[in-house]
Amino acid sequence: MKTYRNYVATWVMLFLACLASLLFGAGTLELGQAFAVLTGQGTEDARFVVMELRLPRLVIGMATGLALGVAGALLQTLTRNPLAEPGLLGVSAGSAFAVSLAILLGASTATLTTLISQVGALAGCGLVVAATRIQGAGQDPVRLVLAGATLTGLLLSLSSLLMLIDQRAADEIRFWITGSLAGKRWDQLTATMPSLLLAGAIVVGVARPLASLALGEKVAMGLGHKPGLIRLMVIVAVALLVGGATALAGPLVFVGLVVPFVARSLAGADIRKTLWLCLPIGPAMIIAADTLSRLLVTPSEMPLGVITAVIGAPVLMVIIRARRIPAL
Template identity: 65%
Template sequence: MIAALPRRLLPEGLALPLAGLTLALSLVMLASLLLGAGEVTPTRALAVLAGGGDDEARFVVGSLRLPRTLVGAAVGLALGMAGALLQAVSRNPLAEPGLLGVSAGAAFAVALALWLGASATTLRVAVAQAGALAGCLCVLGVARLRGLGNDPIRLVLAGAAFSALLAALTSLLLLFDQRAADEIRFWVIGSLSGRRLADLLAVLPSLALALAITLLVARPLAALALGERVASGLGHRPGRVRGLVVLAVALLVGAATAIAGPIAFVGLVVPFAARALAGPDIRRTLWLCLPLGPLMVIGADILSRLLVAPSELSLGVLTALCGAPVLILVVRARRLPSL
């Protein structure tokens, strides 16, 4: 199916890597259905997938593990694509939604909405996307400040300060309303536990719109990497391209944060790995982010269930363990990866 995609959509030479990553993602999703911290063993779960199994196993696989796996795939896709877009538009390999405060903006907006009494999932998604949009605008505004946007480390430090401020404000909300404190505390740690298919259905329109915008801006972004004058000479409008990218990132990060909470480093690791496999062309990077994002999030979620079974680790802890070495590698490199 991948090989049959039109040549104008799929860059040359990507069919084989995409096929390999898609196969790896399929195996990881299968493992997510078979493995867990509870008493349903892989053998019992496999019997359910074969059409049999007992009632308990069918409930665990169909009502708990399947929604969790599908939500994890959507979250990974959204954060991986958002990271690639944000890095491309800011021309900064450290521009990651979790590091720069975009996820924190979405998280604070949802926490504030929950504190004010909101509980509907659709409202939560809209609020998270509004918070992500505000955070994204702040990040790009800072990136365009003279002397700061060209320094990746200083930009990350500014983003870390912004994230810390929003985290402090979120913690402050917990002190004012004990009724909402438990729900906010459970949500802001970042997890796929207890997620339902309804959560995924609530964000599908946003994800579809964001992917359509990404398809629209992929070629102009590749031209923008050569410089604004070159992009303008090729008939593109840099300002409009940036505006569309900001909208797409807000939709993606807001949707992911609304259904799974703030999860850092996915938007850093996934584009980094995609560029290592496919080179600096943003169009090739975006294609590889499609399977790499879900692969990372679902893989980390499986480990979160198994490492301290029968309890679970926070998903954000596992993604941080994967992302911190990549962050150190990029910072210590003599030359930052070309974008």
């Protein structure tokens, strides 16, 4: 019964976040005018703002939050480390660096950006898994995070260096560094959806074997699963999810840490229950952060990555300062 209440509460939270995203913004549109559009009325200008500007970034924000939340839960379970997070361990930074390099070389289409973003995420994810194989790193969450932070800093520095090479591409590259949902279009989501749907299919197929792998390789093998294949499928799913999310909104940190942490605190250690709760919590976090980014410095907007960092950093400190960091 308690789990059912948690599911209902999180979906209500997502609904309220979506409603706030459509009603509030950095422009001059009043609350009553925005609400009139949602009831089928409103002026043509108000309808344009709500349906053509706010609605696309709302749906893209939902896709981004869902992808990063699920990717974080998968990565934490795979590495058996509650601090594993795409933004902290270099996966998002690898994706952003690949996109920055592609922009410098002249790439511009949304499809090409998505593909390159996923290749960069795949490389970053591979380095994360390799780091867990280093003696002591996989068992020490803090050491793994320090290694990931080093990789992230290096890749972001290289991305910043690319901005100095070509001023023409500097503004586009800066998007991938700070993260934003402003000005997003439906065609960008359409270009990313095939890979996100493929990742979703992989997650559905790997959830049960991954839950067995969390109990140990011998247990998973005894149940007829192949640990090597499970890891490979999880890496591919994480790369597709993080690459797609980065292509849509840039390299956002801490989302993949906060969302699984909250979901696990509500559902327990079972990865299947955690994934179900990540579905509403991830989008709710991104949408709420995006709404705040529009309201804090009106009529301008703050970078979305700054808001997610402000939300996620205290959660990271709480986990690190715990007397005992739980193993997954």
